[in-house]
Amino acid sequence: xxxxxxxxxxxxxxxxxxxxxxxxxxxxxxxxxxxxxxxxxxxxxxxxxxxxxxxxxxxxxxxxxxxxxxxxxxxxxxxxxxxxxxxxxxxxxxxxxxxxxxxxxxxxxxxxxxxxxxxxxxxxxxxxxxxxxxxxxxxxxxxxxxxxxxxxxxxxxxxxxxxxxxxxxxxxxxxxxxxxxxxxxxxxxxxxxxxxxxxxxxxxxxxxxxxxxxxxxxxxxxxxx
Numbered sequence: 001x002x003x004x005x006x007x008x009x010x011x012x013x014x015x016x017x018x019x020x021x022x023x024x025x026x027x028x029x030x031x032x033x034x035x036x037x038x039x040x041x042x043x044x045x046x047x048x049x050x051x052x053x054x055x056x057x058x059x060x061x062x063x064x065x066x067x068x069x070x071x072x073x074x075x076x077x078x079x080x081x082x083x084x085x086x087x088x089x090x091x092x093x094x095x096x097x098x099x100x101x102x103x104x105x106x107x108x109x110x111x112x113x114x115x116x117x118x119x120x121x122x123x124x125x126x127x128x129x130x131x132x133x134x135x136x137x138x139x140x141x142x143x144x145x146x147x148x149x150x151x152x153x154x155x156x157x158x159x160x161x162x163x164x165x166x167x168x169x170x171x172x173x174x175x176x177x178x179x180x181x182x183x184x185x186x187x188x189x190x191x192x193x194x195x196x197x198x199x200x201x202x203x204x205x206x207x208x209x210x211x212x213x214x215x216x217x218x219x220x221x222x223x224x225x
Contacts, residue, residue, distance in 0.1 A: 019045055019053055022045065023039050023045060026039050027039055027054075027086060030042075033084040036054060037050075039054060063088050064085070064088050066086065067081035068081055100175065101175060103174065104175045107189060108125070108189075111125040129196065130193070132196060133192070133195065133196020133198075136153055136157065136197060136200070137196070137200025146201065146203035147221075149203070150198060150201060151163070153197050153201065159172055161221075166220065166223070167220060169217075170194075170216060170217035170221075171215075171216055173216075175190070190219045191208050191210055192208075194208035194219050194221060195207070198221065204224075206222070207221070207222055207224055208222075209221075
């Protein structure tokens, strides 16, 4: 399990606590958010206890907090702004094994936009997938030799890489459901994304090739001889 997935699991596990779940539900079903006192009343929780649990939900990324005057008044005499808890702007989701449909969706969307401007769709799709891989490689903090750094980047995206005598195989396809219905399209995106990672890391002796098989990603990273 990657570090990111572990953090997401830990965040969602907080909702197993009945008090936090009631507070979370009260806040996220309110269109304008709730103050500590309002959330406590809605969830049937003592205010002093609500503050602790609400702040923990904010730390976990499950709620956001802003400061706002609940009276709606401004200027002198309007009173101090209060903490208002509201639905988190981000998303916390966990899939085992990891799936990254947000990644493939962003690649597809960017390619379609370019095709609407006159570019050939297949070429735009390949270029966007490579660019996404290269961007992930450049922003990584992977250490070690070429294979170790490549493994680190691909693990962070849910590919579950592992070393073999042939190079690196990928145990998991992060786009599995989509790949089942559009195999050739998604496998091509996988290959181009992995190629982008390899190129972005400056790995001269590795190359991404299509090598589909049962219960694994269609891409293998081979060592060039």
